[in-house]
Amino acid sequence: MQSQSQSPPLPGQLRQIGTLFRRELGAIVRTPSGWIIAATVLLVDGLLFNAFAVGTGAKLSSKVVEDFFYFAAGTTMIASVLLAMRLLAEDRASGAMALLLSSPIDEVAIVLGKYLAAWTYLAGLTAISLALPALVMINGKVSFGHVLAGALGLLLLGGATLALGTLASSLARSQLVAGVLGAALVVVLLLAWLLAKVSDPPLKAVLQHLALFDAHFRPLQRGLLRLSDVVFFASVIAFSLGAATRVLGHQRWS
Amino acid sequence: MSLTDAPRPTSAARRSILPISLIALGLALWLIGGRVLADSDAGHWVAGLGWLALLASAGHRLRSRAADAGEASARRGLALATAGVVVAQSLWLFGELAGLGGGGDAGGDESARATTLLTVAWVVILAVALPVLLFLERAWQSMPVVHALEPRRMRAAGEAGAVLGLSLISLFALNYAVSQRDIERDLSYFRTTVPGAATTELLQRSEAELEALLFFAPVDHVLAAVEPYFVALAAAQPKLRFRVVDHAREPELARRLKVRGNGWVVVRKVPAATPTAEEPAGLAAGVSATDVAAAKAKADAAAAAVANPGETFEIGEDLERARRNLRKLDGLVHKAVARLAQPARRVALTRGHGERTREGQGQADGLRGLFELLERFAVDHEELGLSDGLGQRVPEGTRAVAILGARSAFLEEEARALLRYVEGGGRLLVLLDPDAQDGLEPLLAGLGLRRLPGVVASERSSMRRRFDASDRTILVSSSYSTHPTVSSASRHAGRVATVLLGAAALEELPAGAPGRLEGGRVAFPLRAPNDAWVDRDADFQRDQDEPQGRVEVMAAVSVPAAARAGDGAGKADGEGRAVIIADGDLVSDDLIANPGNVLLFVDSLRWLIGDEETSSEIESEEDVPVEHRKDADRLWFYGTSFGLPLPLLLCGIWLGRRLRRGRNKA
Missing domain, CATH: 3.40.30 (Glutaredoxin)
Known part of the structure; x- marks a missing residue:
């Protein structure tokens, strides 16, 4: 493709990714909204942890940790969609996208730089929220492996949701539309298991495999680390970001 | 003429939306025919109509006259992509009409193979052709002026669609391959245990x-x-x-x-x-x-x-x-194997002296956990009391005797019979309560021990249960020696500790003391914490006459066996052994969940019985319940709910104020 043939060699592309990564991460953490989003997510995590994960009756500690990851998955996905909807759509609305696309910066660098910045922010949020399951160790018996598997699950689920949101953000002209489109994509993948129930083979198997949460996050939530789940999340991320790059490449022509 | 004055493309110059409409219609009819009406014959007809719509779209592309070579090439590309979708649908239709669409079970392996091949073929062709068509169509529609058609843009769009389609197929293939050869590691506490x-x-x-x-x-x-x-x-x-x-x-x-x-x-x-070896009779009958x-x-x-x-x-x-x-x-497997693989081992539990029982008097002092433990290690138990001849001697063949926290007195004859049993090579386990009138002094004296009056207490190394001074008698100790009775606990001393609910203090009698067996060796495997003292007046305060220091709460005694006719049937050729633990609650249901208590008890049993296998560890992943109530633990609730977000929120507010100040200055 033309844009690829004109793109600079790899170290240059990495430099571009690094520049955009710093700029985007700075845009998140240097504004109050980034901190307020983080505080809100952690507050909701904490309340859900106390109200439902720990609950009021006696519960096995591994069940508490499992329930924490269940609820944290919801907040992580919502935060991811909110973060992703502004990644490209905001630049397009403000006119900065035209500047970016007319610059020698490769669209791969644009998408990856922005995506990695949002994912790093999300990873920071996840890391802070892990203090909650770590507290269960005071009175319970929690394996580090279980917490790590759950944290990896949150990172992968958040990464996949973020990538779908980035694709939606690349397609939409406004942040609102990007948010709705991103949420719709995520909901379709969340409810794929329901669709699978009313489908026939071979579509049934495909839809079952596409169930983002039910088929691929639940094992990690329970502490079961499977290569197939990691590969699935990586595939969703790779495909979504690849598609977003192609969409941007198409827009460069317009 | 400026750019803004340039004439906008007229409707005639705009791209016709007929082909793309036909494609949308064709795909919709395919979906309806193939999925919604799949169970009826009408489904095939509806899908067939969709096929015709797609074919018409491709025909329209090719039939339309191109203005120049670039447009002709673009039209060809569009027609080719549409043809790909048509081919995919044709393969699907063929499969359906040939009866291969229902999973292929009816026709056996051949049919199943054909179905799989056909399915893979149409899915792959559709997955590549459809994105190419959509990308080309998008580019085509965005270049409405005929003479401004950019062939490179069309080519780039086609390539982008093909790359997406192929990457989708590759990722599905990768996912399928990984799911067939999956690797998994269970990292939770719920994992199935490994063989211990x-x-x-x-x-x-x-x-x-x-x-x-x-x-x-x-x-x-x-x-x-x-x-x-x-x-x-x-x-x-x-x-x-x-x-x-x-x-x-x-x-x-x-x-x-x-x-x-x-x-x-x-x-x-x-x-x-x-x-x-014999010839089966059935052969003759066919x-x-x-x-x-x-x-x-x-x-x-x-x-x-x-x-x-x-x-x-x-x-x-x-x-x-x-x-x-x-x-x-x-x-569970260990218990089953133990029952099958080794001969029964039997321990006699004394009765008739207020000993702890399986059910206990309250919920806490029952011994259900202990009996389960004995069962797991295939140690059978029987009762031994006065009516079983304990007033005279311990019956022949008794492998070991255990006194589990007696609360009323043994007769002196019974105590002496037990002492003779140990002297004769028998094995004895005694759990003592402090200040209990159990009449075991002659036995203890014979073993070279004395129980000090009072209860051992500690200020620092105690557990809080009743939240008053009496909690000082709930001791937590990990001061283990290297004696075999505490070898496992000692090995894990960094992680486990033994809990004692009101323990007595033991003291060794001087050699040659009246009644002490000759040659007896006393070891103290477990000591109370360093700041412990013996509280003689039961006020749980350390007084002037209650010095802190070394306080022993467990003793292991070895006596050279001197076989006497009729006194026990232990190991007359070896040595008599006794373990005295100065807490009757050591293995009560209240404490047996504590690993430090279990390890100490199991190792003591092993040393007494002389079996090594009971010392090895069983792999178990028992979880423990967690309970927090908002009303009972407000600090926990507010700390976990607001402790993490509050600093971030404050940081956000501070940053916002700083930015506002900066803007105002500017």
Whole structure:
């Protein structure tokens, strides 16, 4: 493709990714909204942890940790969609996208730089929220492996949701539309298991495999680390970001 | 003429939306015919109409006259992509009409293979052709002026669509391959346990070969969790073999083994094979030798099952419910193997002196946990009281005697009989209560010990339970020596500690003290914490006459055996052994969940009985319940709910104010 043939060699592309990564991460953490989003997510995590994960009756500690990851998955996905909807759509609305696309910066660098910045922010949020399951160790018996598997699950689920949101953000002209489109994509993948129930083979198997949460996050939530789940999340991320790059490449022509 | 004055493309110059509309219509009809109306004949007709719509779209592309070579090339590309979609639908239609669409079970392997090939073919073609078509169409529609058509843009759009389609196929193929060769690691506490050293060692010493029958359906989630355990155990110890048995397929065997359904495990000695040398009579009647051999093998197995039912335990069929058993699977297997692989060991528990019982007087001082522990290690127990002859002597053949926290007095004759038993090579375990009038002083004196009056207390190394001064008598100690009775606890001293609920202090009598057995050696394997003292006046305060210092709460005594006629039947050729633990509650249900207490008790038992296997560890992943209530623990609730977000929120507010100040200055 033309844009690829004109793109600079790899170290240059990495430099571009690094520049955009710093700029985007700075845009998140240097504004109050980034901190307020983080505080809100952690507050909701904490309340859900106390109200439902720990609950009021006696519960096995591994069940508490499992329930924490269940609820944290919801907040992580919502935060991811909110973060992703502004990644490209905001630049397009403000006119900065035209500047970016007319610059020698490769669209791969644009998408990856922005995506990695949002994912790093999300990873920071996840890391802070892990203090909650770590507290269960005071009175319970929690394996580090279980917490790590759950944290990896949150990172992968958040990464996949973020990538779908980035694709939606690349397609939409406004942040609102990007948010709705991103949420719709995520909901379709969340409810794929329901669709699978009313489908026939071979579509049934495909839809079952596409169930983002039910088929691929639940094992990690329970502490079961499977290569197939990691590969699935990586595939969703790779495909979504690849598609977003192609969409941007198409827009460069317009 | 400026750019803004340039004429906008007229409607005639705009791209026709007919082809793309036909494509949308064709795909919609395909979906409706193939999915919504799949069960009726009309479905094929509707899908056929969709096929015609797609074909019409491709025809329209090719039939339209191109203005120049660039447009002709673009039209060809669009027609080619549409043709790809048509081919995909044609293959699907062919499969449906040829009866290959329903899974291909009816026609056997050939049909199944053809169905798979056809499905893969149309899915792959559609996955590539459709994105190419959509990308080309998008580019085509965005260049409405005929003479401004950019062939490179069209090519780039086509390539982008093809790359997306191919990457989608590649990712699906990768996911399929990984799911077929999946690698998984269970990192939770709910994981199925791995074979422990105790079970492996027990199998190694077993003279009999054992067989485990796993009653599960061939494809079962619980079996998937259970089987790796037995694979690992069979690999570590060839004396055990296992096989999966489906209850539905072998109901006779299940009935004889008293297995009610799937989800059970039977461990039994390997039945001796019945020779099958004689000629089966069925051959003459036209029955194959294989059938006869299979029937005979089943009959043999059934006969063996009657004679050898083995040890049975339930795991469960539902994974959620089975998890409780899965995480203590090694314990269950160990118990079963212990019962089959080694002779019964018997401990006599004294009675008639207010000893602790299985049920106990309250919920806390029962010994259910202890009896389960004894059962797990295949240690049988019997009662020993005055009516069993304890006033004269301990019966012959008694492997060990245990006094579990007596609260009323032993007769002096009974105490002396026990002392003679130890002197004769017997093994004795005594759990003492402080200040109990149990009449065991002559026995203790004979062993070279004295119980000090009062209860051991500590300010720093105690647990809070009642939240008053009496909590100082709930001691926590990990001051273990290197004696075999505390070897496991000592090895894990950094992680475990023994809890004592009101312990007495023990003291060694000087050599040659009246009544002390000659040659007796006393060791103190467990000591109270360093700041402990003996509280003589029961005020739980340390007074002037209650010095802190070394306080012993457990003793292990070895006495050279001097066989006496009729006094016990321990190991007259070896030594008599006694373990005195100065807390009657050490293994009560209240404390037995504490690993420090269990390890100490099990090691003491091992040292007394002289068996090594009880010292090895059983792999178990018992979880503990967590309970927090908002009303009971407000600090926890507010700390976890608001402790984390509050600093971030403050940071955000501070940053916002700083930015506002900066803007105002500017």
